[in-house]
Amino acid sequence: MPTYDLLSLGEVLLRLDSGESRVRTSRQFTAWEGGGEYNVARGLRRCFGLHTGVLTAFADNEMGRLIEDLILQGGVDTRQVKWVPYDGIGFAVRNPFNFTERGSGVRGAKGCVDRAHSAASQMKPGDFDWDALFADGGCKWLHTGGILAGLSETTAQLAIEACQAARKHGVTVSYDLNYRPSLWQRRGGFAAAQALNHRLAPLVDVMIGVLTDDEPAAISSNNDPQDIFAEQAAAMQRGITAMVTRYPNIKTAAATLRRVHNASRNDWGAVAWIEGAFYRARNYPQLDIMDRIGGGDGFVSGLIYGMLTGQSPQFTVDLGAAHGALAMSTPGDTSMATLEEVLWLAQGGDAKVQR
Numbered sequence: 037m038p039t040y041d042l043l044s045l046g047e048v049l050l051r052l053d054s055g056e057s058r059v060r061t062s063r064q065f066t067a068w069e070g071g072g073e074y075n076v077a078r079g080l081r082r083c084f085g086l087h088t089g090v091l092t093a094f095a096d097n098e099m100g101r102l103i104e105d106l107i108l109q110g111g112v113d114t115r116q117v118k119w120v121p122y123d124g125i126g127f128a129v130r131n132p133f134n135f136t137e138r139g140s141g142v143r144g145a146k147g148c149v150d151r152a153h154s155a156a157s158q159m160k161p162g163d164f165d166w167d168a169l170f171a172d173g174g175c176k177w178l179h180t181g182g183i184l185a186g187l188s189e190t191t192a193q194l195a196i197e198a199c200q201a202a203r204k205h206g207v208t209v210s211y212d213l214n215y216r217p218s219l220w221q222r223r224g225g226f227a228a229a230q231a232l233n234h235r236l237a238p239l240v241d242v243m244i245g246v247l248t249d250d251e252p253a254a255i256s257s258n259n260d261p262q263d264i265f266a267e268q269a270a271a272m273q274r275g276i277t278a279m280v281t282r283y284p285n286i287k288t289a290a291a292t293l294r295r296v297h298n299a300s301r302n303d304w305g306a307v308a309w310i311e312g313a314f315y316r317a318r319n320y321p322q323l324d325i326m327d328r329i330g331g332g333d334g335f336v337s338g339l340i341y342g343m344l345t346g347q348s349p350q351f352t353v354d355l356g357a358a359h360g361a362l363a364m365s366t367p368g369d370t371s372m373a374t375l376e377e378v379l380w381l382a383q384g385g386d387a388k389v390q391r
Contacts, residue, residue: 046073047156069106070369079337089113139299160190166201181212186219199239213245246275317357334363
């Protein structure tokens with residue numbers, strides 16, 4: 037059994053990107069792979085050079101094999117993928133699609149997801165041999181999150197089983213809360229999602245986001261981005277303090293900070309609680325955005341890289357923010373950044389031409 041730096045448990049979708057056009061009017065699409073949990077594994081492999089794998093399921097047809105090929109191009113190990121027989125129609129099992137337009141200026145990015153009856157949504161406890169995967173140092177880190185848990189009742193139970201098994205074997209567990217209203221609108225909404233997250237929280241070492249019982253409210257302020265970031269960071273710190281007090285097993289908690297001027301320009305930053313202290317990443321005011329999808333996942337992979345390689349807490353959160361910023365400078369859900377670019381930016385570098 038190979039030794040993984042990280043295994044990611046989640047659904048991987050085929051993203052069809054309309055580029056500068058709109059989904060409703062486009063005549064051509066670029067194919068990418070993407071998924072909240074998977075994007076972290078892909079960033080850690082392609083940018084940071086770590087050995088990662090994906091735990092997911094596909095319907096065994098040409099579309100599933102296309103997604104697999106895209107994953108392989110990113111260097112992520114696919115040997116743990118579950119292949120489900122396809123009936124030729126898709127009545128029983130399908131592969132998921134995500135039609136996405138990037139947005140521009142006053143027109144925000146927009147996604148249209150077609151994921152019902154996906155193979156990943158039908159994953160269940162018992163599908164993976166956790167003892168074989170985690171025993172004897174087989175894996176250092178498990179990453180999963182609220183998107184996987186929100187797909188179905190069985191994937192929620194699978195998330196719990198995976199986190200329990202990881203803790204049994206001393207594998208670090210990170211969990212991205214990643215609430216998606218569309219996944220929970222028929223299953224109890226925000227309250228049901230948070231009830232599940234409270235069941236998972238005692239099993240988590242690194243929490244991405246803030247677990248509260250209240251839906252997040254918009255922060256209003258004047259036009260000074262520093263004021264808004266200060267308010268966001270203060271709110272995050274209050275929430276994190278309450279969360280880690282309730283769940284002392286959580287050793288690290290982190291969240292991104294964002295102010296949207298328009299679809300093409302955001303203020304960007306991050307805050308993290310590491311080893312009992314808060315750290316703020318370098319701010320990126322007026323950051324030009326090519327494709328904002330996957331920026332948060334880029335932050336998570338940079339954060340995990342810093343922790344796995346023993347970087348200082350401050351540099352760890354700076355790595356995450358830098359990688360997330362670079363991930364939003366290219367198309368697709370996943371990062372095209374190099375480690376050298378991330379290190380340069382995290383250390384205060386700029387965008388001057390490099391020759």
